[in-house]
Amino acid sequence: MILFDENNLSPVRRRTLERMTNAALKLYQEQKFPSPEEITREAEYAKVTLKSYFSTHSEFVEYVVKQVINSFDKPPMNNTVEENVEKLLTWGFGELDTHEALMRDALRISQQRWQESFSGDVENNDVRYIKKSNRKIALSEALLPLKSEIPEETRQKLVMLMSVLYGTEAMTVLKDSFGLDKDEIIELTVWGTKLMLRQALEEARAKWDNC
Numbered sequence: 001m002i003l004f005d006e007n008n009l010s011p012v013r014r015r016t017l018e019r020m021t022n023a024a025l026k027l028y029q030e031q032k033f034p035s036p037e038e039i040t041r042e043a044e045y046a047k048v049t050l051k052s053y054f055s056t057h058s059e060f061v062e063y064v065v066k067q068v069i070n071s072f073d074k075p076p077m078n079n080t081v082e083e084n085v086e087k088l089l090t091w092g093f094g095e096l097d098t099h100e101a102l103m104r105d106a107l108r109i110s111q112q113r114w115q116e117s118f119s120g121d122v123e124n125n126d127v128r129y130i131k132k133s134n135r136k137i138a139l140s141e142a143l144l145p146l147k148s149e150i151p152e153e154t155r156q157k158l159v160m161l162m163s164v165l166y167g168t169e170a171m172t173v174l175k176d177s178f179g180l181d182k183d184e185i186i187e188l189t190v191w192g193t194k195l196m197l198r199q200a201l202e203e204a205r206a207k208w209d210n211c
Contacts, residue, residue, distance in 0.1 A: 001055040002063065017053060019043045024064050028102040036060070058109045065106045068099055069134060077141050084142035085193045089166055090186050092138070096171050097182040103168040135163050146197075150204040158200055165189045 009017065023043035027034035034042070036050045036057050043049075054060040075091050077084045096103055139159045146155050164170065170189060174180040180188065 002053070002059055003055060004053055016043075016045065016049065020045065020050060020053070020060075021064055021067055024060070025068070025102070028064075028099065028105070031101045033101060033105050058112070061102075061105055061109055065102060068102065074138060077144070079145045081143060081145045081197060082194055084145070085162070085197065086190045088138055088142050089190050089193065092135075092166060093171060093182055093186050093189070096168055100171070104172065107168045107172065135167050139163060139166065146201075150200055154200050154204065158196055161196055162193050165192050 004013065004017075020039055020043045024034060024039045027038060027042055032038070037047055039060075040047050040049050050057075050060060054063065072095055075087045077087075136159060139162050143155055143158055143162075146158075166189060171185060174185045174188065
């Protein structure tokens with residue numbers, strides 16, 4: 001639970017929150033998974049300071065992720081779907097690579113909350129997953145030019161399948177299990193998404209030709 005109204009913070013409280021957020025980002029950039037104590041020490045505050053803003057450390061990490069995502073400047077999309085997908089994945093995996101430790105920590109929290117939803121530690125209605133819709137929105141926009149070329153149901157299936165290839169989960173698997181670097185991940189996932197696109201278009205055209 002967030003213990004403040006972001007729109008009504010005093011200047012002092014806002015500066016304190018910004019310092020703690022920047023301290024956390026600095027430690028994540030050093031490929032660390034900082035504890036609340038490490039974050040407040042880096043920001044030069046008392047250990048209890050963070051607890052006056054967030055009821056849990058997970059809530060603070062979610063807040064930091066939100067600030068990072070809101071600072072992203074997503075590339076503009078055009079009318080060519082394959083170009084859109086390549087541009088989106090190239091940009092997206094670049095940002096994920098830059099903030100890898102933070103995004104991995106966010107993924108850990110998402111998995112932890114999923115587990116808690118079965119353990120009875122939290123109410124099911126309170127279980128929220130970080131970045132739940134960001135990739136869906138971005139991919140839906142990238143695939144918008146297909147609206148007149150394939151059925152809407154197929155386009156939504158493409159969004160779902162591409163969501164598996166685009167995100168922290170895909171980056172983690174491809175780095176940890178296959179040893180790929182950022183550029184190799186981009187090359188592989190762009191190749192995979194383009195195969196999906198071409199298959200979907202081929203099937204749609206074949207269906208219409210037979211009508």
